[in-house]
Amino acid sequence: MTKISISALTMALLVRRSDAACPGEITLGSDCSLEALETAIAGKCNTTQLFGEGVDAATAVQELCEYDAPLQFVEIQGTYQLDRRYFNGGGDIKDGENTFEIDIAKLQRFINNDMERKLIAWPEYAQKEEYNANNGYGENGYMTNFNIDPVAEKGSCKYNTAMCCYVESHSDNFVDNTDVCRHDLAASPQSNHIKAGWSVFSGDEPANCVGFTWKEGDVSDTYKGNTLFYASLYQTATKGYMGNVPGAPLCACVEQMPVVTKADCVTSSGSDLTYKFSIDATTGEVSASHTVTMTYSDCGENDLSAQVKKLHAGSAIATDIDEYLVGDDCDITNAAYLHDEQLLVPKANNPFENLDGVEYEGLVWKQLFGEGIYFLPPDYDAEAADAEMRADLKACEATLGRQCLILRKCTSCTVDSHKEIVYKRLTDFNEFQEGISTDTTMDIPNLFMDQWRQNNNVMHVDYELYSSVKDALSDTGIWQQSDYNSNSAKYGFPRNSGPHGYIGNQWNSYEWGGGHADHHAFYIEVPSGTSVV
Numbered sequence: 001m002t003k004i005s006i007s008a009l010t011m012a013l014l015v016r017r018s019d020a021a022c023p024g025e026i027t028l029g030s031d032c033s034l035e036a037l038e039t040a041i042a043g044k045c046n047t048t049q050l051f052g053e054g055v056d057a058a059t060a061v062q063e064l065c066e067y068d069a070p071l072q073f074v075e076i077q078g079t080y081q082l083d084r085r086y087f088n089g090g091g092d093i094k095d096g097e098n099t100f101e102i103d104i105a106k107l108q109r110f111i112n113n114d115m116e117r118k119l120i121a122w123p124e125y126a127q128k129e130e131y132n133a134n135n136g137y138g139e140n141g142y143m144t145n146f147n148i149d150p151v152a153e154k155g156s157c158k159y160n161t162a163m164c165c166y167v168e169s170h171s172d173n174f175v176d177n178t179d180v181c182r183h184d185l186a187a188s189p190q191s192n193h194i195k196a197g198w199s200v201f202s203g204d205e206p207a208n209c210v211g212f213t214w215k216e217g218d219v220s221d222t223y224k225g226n227t228l229f230y231a232s233l234y235q236t237a238t239k240g241y242m243g244n245v246p247g248a249p250l251c252a253c254v255e256q257m258p259v260v261t262k263a264d265c266v267t268s269s270g271s272d273l274t275y276k277f278s279i280d281a282t283t284g285e286v287s288a289s290h291t292v293t294m295t296y297s298d299c300g301e302n303d304l305s306a307q308v309k310k311l312h313a314g315s316a317i318a319t320d321i322d323e324y325l326v327g328d329d330c331d332i333t334n335a336a337y338l339h340d341e342q343l344l345v346p347k348a349n350n351p352f353e354n355l356d357g358v359e360y361e362g363l364v365w366k367q368l369f370g371e372g373i374y375f376l377p378p379d380y381d382a383e384a385a386d387a388e389m390r391a392d393l394k395a396c397e398a399t400l401g402r403q404c405l406i407l408r409k410c411t412s413c414t415v416d417s418h419k420e421i422v423y424k425r426l427t428d429f430n431e432f433q434e435g436i437s438t439d440t441t442m443d444i445p446n447l448f449m450d451q452w453r454q455n456n457n458v459m460h461v462d463y464e465l466y467s468s469v470k471d472a473l474s475d476t477g478i479w480q481q482s483d484y485n486s487n488s489a490k491y492g493f494p495r496n497s498g499p500h501g502y503i504g505n506q507w508n509s510y511e512w513g514g515g516h517a518d519h520h521a522f523y524i525e526v527p528s529g530t531s532v533v
Helices: 006-013 034-041 047-051 057-068 080-087 105-113 126-134 224-231 233-239 304-311 316-323 330-341 382-394 444-449 469-474
Strands: 025-029 161-166 180-184 198-200 208-213 251-253 264-279 286-298 363-371 406-410 420-425 463-466 520-526
Touching: 025 034, 034 047, 034 057, 047 057, 057 286, 105 233, 161 224, 161 233, 161 304, 180 330, 198 330, 208 224, 208 304, 224 233, 224 264, 224 286, 264 304, 304 316, 363 382, 363 444, 382 444, 382 520, 420 469, 463 469
Parallel strands: 208 264
Antiparallel strands: 025 264, 161 208, 161 251, 180 198, 264 286, 363 520, 406 420, 406 520, 420 463
16 A cells, blocks of 8 residues: 555645646545545546645545544554553553543543544554554554454455444443453453463453454444444543453454353444545645534444445355354363364374374275374475375376376364365376466466465366265365455465355365364275375
């Protein structure tokens, strides 16, 4: 994202008003864009006359619309540090020397005077731009808790859902609305300064969680900054809610938050949103503003999980959210989690659970690699590992007229269709190049282990998937829903693919955590009469 500060924009770029005298005020309507501006000034002046020679009008309008027209989130409290400390669970309101009433006075004035008539931008800060660019968080100024940059290596809002969880209140009206189950400390290192670890809670501690979700291009996207304010600072100022779950942020995108049973849901919407550009008669500087009437409310069912499933129906988000809002008793989900973390998987001591060199469903199998109780790394030399796998795949062609089957057995997967998945290759793989797949190259072990992509790997064209060896051999029960990584994310086989629709969190990743496939092995079919090496 190219970003120019508003002061630099107005001082360096928008320095004069044209002799053609564009209108002193230009009303754009509800769409703040170059197209809307060009329509509004048609027949009166043009963008060159408005902004000056050599100024890229598209960039100028984008900057004005994003950073000048709406209220910047930082303007509510006043500084980045106040926002950062608050969203991480501390700050003056909770830990300051003044009384609660004094510490929330500025917030209260905003609530009384501006909350219902301001469009609030998603929090972004000049202080974060250099740090984010140099540390994998993208070309933006987003706070780590709310990094919505979709192409950032360490972006954190892939589910378009954010949540706040409070554990105490200044007043006596605290409502305990959820059970806190556990928290992966590695999910929020910028908040807790811990590289790795996990915490499991009894679920008996009082907690109140409230969140919201948005969809690109939807009204929920336009007003998500307002909804964030309503879920966070408004709750603190009006209800006295504060205090974070130990080791977790107070508020963040849901991936960084604790796993809880449920959360309340809030939303916001605006009416009569109108953008306006104004030209200073003396300096010619162009500024942007808006008017709007805001309303805030609970979601229809006041249930965050239900709202996510409704708004994102048909997408992986609708199923993946179950990883964070589990809906059941903490004892159940924590037991499964602890079994997974402590390698206490049923039949883990059964030697026949590992199929390496074993006949299974009438075929003999060789293990390629695996994780957890099936731990087996591939050859450390990526090219050698790829070459070995290509040779293993080709070994069946002479006698069977097809490439050998690949089988993933997953003891820890939570969906029956994903406990056993068979991959049948239909076409040849592209030539080797280490790392992420491209249109002309492929690193086959990496494809399955960490970066499941569509390049030279299209369902029904290059391969088929089945939920059993029997189905693969009879060519029945072919999976119909494919899913892939669209960027450099480290989600491996089979991402959120499923027999009939998207199914989340059954993927493996040898670099990232988060999915349920922590205990799995990849095997390849060994042709009859061939020994397992």
